[in-house]
Amino acid sequence: MTKTSTFQKNTIAFIIPLALLILLVFLTNTSLFSVHQSFLSPFVTIDFMITIPILYFLLIRKRSISNVTVAPFLILCIVIASYTIPSENQDLLSLSKTWLIPIIELSVLAVIIIKVRKARTLYKTSVNYHQDFYSALVTYCASLFPKNVAKLVANEVALIYYGFFNFKKTILKDNEFSNYKGSGILSTLSALILVVGIEMITVHIISAKWSPTLAWVLTGLSIYSALQLIGIIRSVPKRPITINEHHLQLRFGILSETTIPYDAIDRIEIINSSDFDKEKGTKTLSLLGELEQSNIVIYLKSPQQLDFIYGKPKTFTKLLLFVDDNQNFKSKVEAYFSE
Known part of the structure; x- marks a missing residue:
């Protein structure tokens, strides 16, 4: 045909x-x-x-x-x-909207999660390559929806999946590195959830004096923000930094990620968190700036892109990040791009 x-x-x-x-x-x-x-x-x-x-x-x-x-x-x-x-x-229509729409949303969520897990299993058995849930999810959603819609659906499903379903401990492989244990960044993000909670109560009380509807809308947005933070926090241990044969796969949970080919790397250095700078072209992996307490900096020969969960990709020529075992990470990366 x-x-x-x-x-x-x-x-x-x-x-x-x-x-x-x-x-x-x-x-x-x-x-x-x-x-x-x-x-x-x-x-x-x-x-x-x-x-x-x-x-x-x-x-x-x-x-x-x-x-x-x-x-x-x-x-x-x-x-x-x-x-x-x-x-x-609209009595029959109202009844349908009350029960049918939640069922549709849950059904679509269940179908996507089931299909993505199957796709990931098939992928891992057919190719000797590690692909995590979020990567498989993005690929699958792209086959179902237009580009912008696919990204939105993938992000929302991923936030729910990592936030409330994936409790399996991640066992790192030889080419994988954690990036959260010694930085304190997850504690900082967890503290933000507490701040959101306090803000939610305060804003609800104040806005309820003018409009109860507005108060609940703002409360809903605050709850949604807190759920997003929970999903991001719990996704960080599940998506380690990976040294592949031809490129680096750098991730900060589902918040941000980038793929850097070795031939684009000029050099890699160990730094202190106080070495953070705000020069044009400099980005931190988590996009949280000085809060990240970086201990690695990667200088690039050519600009690369840092993909963010929401919004447009950000271009960088110098990337700061935190790696728990930074000495070993630096040695292994240099072994690839110095060849």
Whole structure:
């Protein structure tokens, strides 16, 4: 089957359900629906929530389109139905939103975690290479969603996975190095959670005097920030720094990471935390600046990129980081790029 033929069939799988959605929207704006809206609304709701999503699933299930896309399509149907069906006739729709959306979110989360773990197992058995959960997750999400959406989904799933599910102790290999035991950086981040908690209570009390709704929105944002910090903190021991055959894989949990080929390294030095500078092109691996208490600096021949969990990559020519066994790390890295 040619690429053009596959594209055409995949396009049809989207066009037919979307055409039916447009038809339903048109129907709800007719005089017939206006006269009998109390009677017709439940049937239209069922079409939005069940009939069209099932049709979409039947159209894509044997195509190259992932079945996981049923979830965002169903949410799209719910959103359109919310703006289309009269508010006084949304009883069935409201009930569906109350129970269906959480089930969709949990189902998608479960499917992604299960599939990523399977993909990681298959990858590790077929190739003699260590790939951690987050790397496999990013790769898998990229095959399901557009680039920006894939990154967002991968980050949210990773925060939950590392924060509340992965309790297995990480055993370092000969080419792996921890970067948190002697720096105190995790204690600093843990203290930030306490600060967020105190701030949350204070802001909630003050803002509740003007608007209870605003108070709970701000409290929700604070709780979300605390959950993000927990996920980042617990991911750091799970994602060690790795010396590979052709490149360095430097990570600070899921917060940031970079891959540096050995031929891009000029030199590597051991430093004190007081040697931190704010020169242009200088970055710390954790992006936390002086809080990181770096003991290694890597000078580069050419600019490299530091990927961050949110936002655009940051370019650097000098990278500061902390490594627990920094002497051994320096020796092993030099053995590669000095060859």
